Amino acid sequence: MTPELVVDNVTKTYPNGVRALKGVSLRIPAGMFGLLGPNGAGKSTLMRTIATLQEPDGGSIEFGDIDVLKQKDAVRRVLGYLPQEFGLYPKVSALELLDHFAVLKGLVDKRQRAEIVNSVLHRTNLWAVRRQRLGTFSGGMKQRFGIAQALLGSPRLMIVDEPTAGLDPAERLRFHNMLSEIGENVVVILSTHIVEDVSDLCSRMAIIASGRVLLSGDPQSAINTLRGRIWKKFVARDELASYERDLAVISTHLVAGRTAVHVMAPSRPDPSFEEVPADLEDVYFSTLHAADQKAA
Ligand code: ADP
Numbered sequence: 001m002t003p004e005l006v007v008d009n010v011t012k013t014y015p016n017g018v019r020a021l022k023g024v025s026l027r028i029p030a031g032m033f034g035l036l037g038p039n040g041a042g043k044s045t046l047m048r049t050i051a052t053l054q055e056p057d058g059g060s061i062e063f064g065d066i067d068v069l070k071q072k073d074a075v076r077r078v079l080g081y082l083p084q085e086f087g088l089y090p091k092v093s094a095l096e097l098l099d100h101f102a103v104l105k106g107l108v109d110k111r112q113r114a115e116i117v118n119s120v121l122h123r124t125n126l127w128a129v130r131r132q133r134l135g136t137f138s139g140g141m142k143q144r145f146g147i148a149q150a151l152l153g154s155p156r157l158m159i160v161d162e163p164t165a166g167l168d169p170a171e172r173l174r175f176h177n178m179l180s181e182i183g184e185n186v187v188v189i190l191s192t193h194i195v196e197d198v199s200d201l202c203s204r205m206a207i208i209a210s211g212r213v214l215l216s217g218d219p220q221s222a223i224n225t226l227r228g229r230i231w232k233k234f235v236a237r238d239e240l241a242s243y244e245r246d247l248a249v250i251s252t253h254l255v256a257g258r259t260a261v262h263v264m265a266p267s268r269p270d271p272s273f274e275e276v277p278a279d280l281e282d283v284y285f286s287t288l289h290a291a292d293q294k295a296a
Contacts (some may be wrong), residue, residue, distance in 0.1 A: 002030040002156050002185045003064030005050070010059030012045055012211075020045040021056065022211040028187055032180065034198030034205035034219075035191040036284060042211040043191040044084055047161045050189070051081045063157055063187075080155030082146040084162045090135025094126050094145055097134060098152065105153045116152060124148040124178060140171025147178060158188040164197055176200055199280040207287050210295075214287045219280050226278035226286065231263045233273045250285040264289070 005028040012021040020042045037043050048054045050061060052072040061068035068075050089097060098117045107113040121127045124144040129137070137145065143163055150158060160179065164172045180201055182188055190197060198205050199219060206216035215222060230250075235243055237259055243249055248264045262276070263269055264286050 002187060004029045005068075005157065005187050005189075006060075006062045007046070007050070008060045008062075010046070010049065010056045010061065012042075012049065012054075012056045020211050021049075023059070024208070024211070024213055025059075026206055026213060026216060028189060029204065030185055030187050031204060032188045032190060032202045034202035035189055035208060036193070036195065036198050036205060037208035038193055038288070040210075041193075041208045043193075043208060044161055046208070047081075047083075047159050047189065047191050050157075051079060051083075051159050052076060075157070077153070078156040080150030080153070080158040082143075082150045082158075082160045082163060086146055088134040088137070088142060088145065091133055093131045093133055094121065094137075094148070095130040097145075098148060101149045102152050107153070120148045120151045123151065123181070125174070138171065139166050140168070140174060143167065143171070143175055144178065147175075147182075151182070156186055158182060158186055159191075160188065161191045162193070163190065164192070164194060195281045195284050207284060209288055209291055212291075214291050215283070219283070222283045223278050223280060226264070226282055228275065229264055229266060230276050230278045230282050231265055231269055231273035232260055232276045233263070234258050234260050248286075248289060250282060250289045 007024055007026040007028070010021050010024045013019045024042070024046060035043055035046070049056050050068060052068065052075050056069070063075065063078070066074045095117065098120065099113065102113045102117055107116060121130050124147050126141065126144055126148060129141065134142070134145065164175060167175060176197070179188065179190065190202060192198060203218060205219050207214045240252065240259060240261070243261055243263070247269055249261050250264050251262045253260045262282060262285070263273065268275065
């Protein structure tokens, strides 16, 4: 049984005074967990802390009987980490670099290592291009290579930081399919600012902004709480400011060149609004909106 990852009251202030984590607590069970938040929310800080790459100021993190902040070697044995940005040696092949990483992971037996490397190349659909230089890889292939290296050593805790930025839609879909196949017995934390990544993939999620968890749970229950409260209207661009002043405008979209606003209200603001079914984007923006109102 894969244990839960339990993050309790984790705080971090950088030397420049930025309070990146202001008491973050989360319970993350096996399966895909989406950590959703705008840029600067503290996601990478939390991911790097869980990945034992930096120290928090306070709080605790446990993964089963592993004390993540103290037993770093034990964490690293079960961890697969795909950082936001990673360098690749452009002149070596996928096969060579994976083999090298596998040696670093302690896989010294040549036959066993070849078996594992071949298996992750197949799982990430890179088998056909394994002898190609990494410098020739597309963005999507590089991301899949990132997952391949994270899968060496059969991790039980996978951290994937902002993975789909810069991928085209087809690559993104392929990447999603791969992540969702990684297995039910692994805690996979997907950190992202893209709502669709979470709605497509994650059975559990949290929204984080300004170093605080604003909401956590399962996406569908969060959506259900907004039922009958999201109203849509097309507005002229110069009317937008007055709507924003008078109503809780949680998002604006361009739809075929016209501006559609989503408003949160207990009842129809006026007959020109139509009710729309809430989705995760409404959850996300209404949660951020409420936090902004509170801060103002
Ligand atoms: P996210 O991943 O959600 O974009 P980060 O964890 O990268 O958020 O950043 C959270 C806040 O901490 C931001 O205000 C960022 O500028 C700041 N920050 C991140 N890393 C450092 C650092 N090494 N030194 C100082 N401030 C940092």
